[in-house]
Amino acid sequence: MTPVIQRFLEYVRHETTSCEESTSRPSTPTQLAFAEKLANELKELGVSNVRTANAYVYGEIPATTGYEKEPAIGLISHIDTAPAASGANIHPQVVHYEGGDIMLNQQENIVMKEADFPFLANYQGKELIVTDGTTLLGADDKAGVAEIMTAAERLIQDGLPHGKVCIAFTPDEEIGCGADGFDVAGFGADFAYTVDGGPLGEINYETFNAADLKVHIQGRNIHPGSAKGKMINALLVGMEFHQMLPVIENPMYTEGYEGFYHLEGMNGHEETAHLHYIIRDHDRSKFEAKKERVQQIAQYLNGVYGPQTIQLELSDTYYNMREVLEDKMEIVHRAEEAFRACGVEPRSTPVRGGTDGSRLSFMGLPCPNLSTGGANYHGRFEFACVPEMEAMVEVLLHIVQPRG
Numbered sequence: 001m002t003p004v005i006q007r008f009l010e011y012v013r014h015e016t017t018s019c020e021e022s023t024s025r026p027s028t029p030t031q032l033a034f035a036e037k038l039a040n041e042l043k044e045l046g047v048s049n050v051r052t053a054n055a056y057v058y059g060e061i062p063a064t065t066g067y068e069k070e071p072a073i074g075l076i077s078h079i080d081t082a083p084a085a086s087g088a089n090i091h092p093q094v095v096h097y098e099g100g101d102i103m104l105n106q107q108e109n110i111v112m113k114e115a116d117f118p119f120l121a122n123y124q125g126k127e128l129i130v131t132d133g134t135t136l137l138g139a140d141d142k143a144g145v146a147e148i149m150t151a152a153e154r155l156i157q158d159g160l161p162h163g164k165v166c167i168a169f170t171p172d173e174e175i176g177c178g179a180d181g182f183d184v185a186g187f188g189a190d191f192a193y194t195v196d197g198g199p200l201g202e203i204n205y206e207t208f209n210a211a212d213l214k215v216h217i218q219g220r221n222i223h224p225g226s227a228k229g230k231m232i233n234a235l236l237v238g239m240e241f242h243q244m245l246p247v248i249e250n251p252m253y254t255e256g257y258e259g260f261y262h263l264e265g266m267n268g269h270e271e272t273a274h275l276h277y278i279i280r281d282h283d284r285s286k287f288e289a290k291k292e293r294v295q296q297i298a299q300y301l302n303g304v305y306g307p308q309t310i311q312l313e314l315s316d317t318y319y320n321m322r323e324v325l326e327d328k329m330e331i332v333h334r335a336e337e338a339f340r341a342c343g344v345e346p347r348s349t350p351v352r353g354g355t356d357g358s359r360l361s362f363m364g365l366p367c368p369n370l371s372t373g374g375a376n377y378h379g380r381f382e383f384a385c386v387p388e389m390e391a392m393v394e395v396l397l398h399i400v401q402p403r404g
């Protein structure tokens, strides 16, 4: 078994599930323990200036002699796993995939069916790492951690020429907080890559622009027997608000570059009601127009029902990193060349979500996202492809080596 796979199989045994409800940082103490473990491993490999802060791990490999003027390149992955599925007691299994369905758990009859995941056909003849059907795998993003760690080991052991390489492992990505405590200045990279994508060859440099919207509605409750002309039913005002949004701009009917308003939650009664939306669009002007529309609707309904009926809490969450990368496309091209050097044709797909890199890019660290070789994230059908993970180590080594 190659070093990257050995590392991965060991890392996934450390439970590091993050927790949405927690207000402490990191959100779970298990991440602290894993961060310390990774810091020790970096030190043992000979990585310099290894330090931790609240489950963020940083380290550097100084430029080899003569390459000090090369750009300082960062490699980043996250240590937590998604709270959507259990990340405890993970029992990874290495299987040689011959096509068809994969029996994950004989006892409980949990099967990964080719019919449900037709893209499994791409993996025929390859070794896959799968779960036992009761937990997620944690390839998101321990595959990235193992690949970066192994690339660091190779850089130091093989004496390959490179500029300064900066390494970071971050907590709480899955609850959207991975960039919060990231020390961009201390990290010291000119640009970076998160290694947190899916199948080999993926490069993501476009994400959504994202906003969070809370709609607070103050109604006027009167005994229904004598409510005529007096009652304002907050729930009905909420339904009216929603009906004024374009029906088709909904996650159920959108794909590719199409944005949406997504109603995540709604609660209340006649007196008060609350609606919670997220707003998404790749295009900044369409994104701004969506935010304007909800304000116009609120204004209109306040005109109908009284000025304080609807109050909006609208805040931006992150922006499309393309805005930052558009005039720094050499960063994307560098990764594309590295994939091609490893015999892989790169594919760029717009992310219908955000990555830590979206936030980091706007914090001054341009940061596209690269594949890990994993797939089916956040659930028990998650798996990682052994040769793809091994190839990613080579891709990372190519990325940090000086250009022609």
Ligand SMILES: [Zn+2]
Binding pocket: 078, 140, 141, 173, 196
């Ligand atoms: Zn991830």
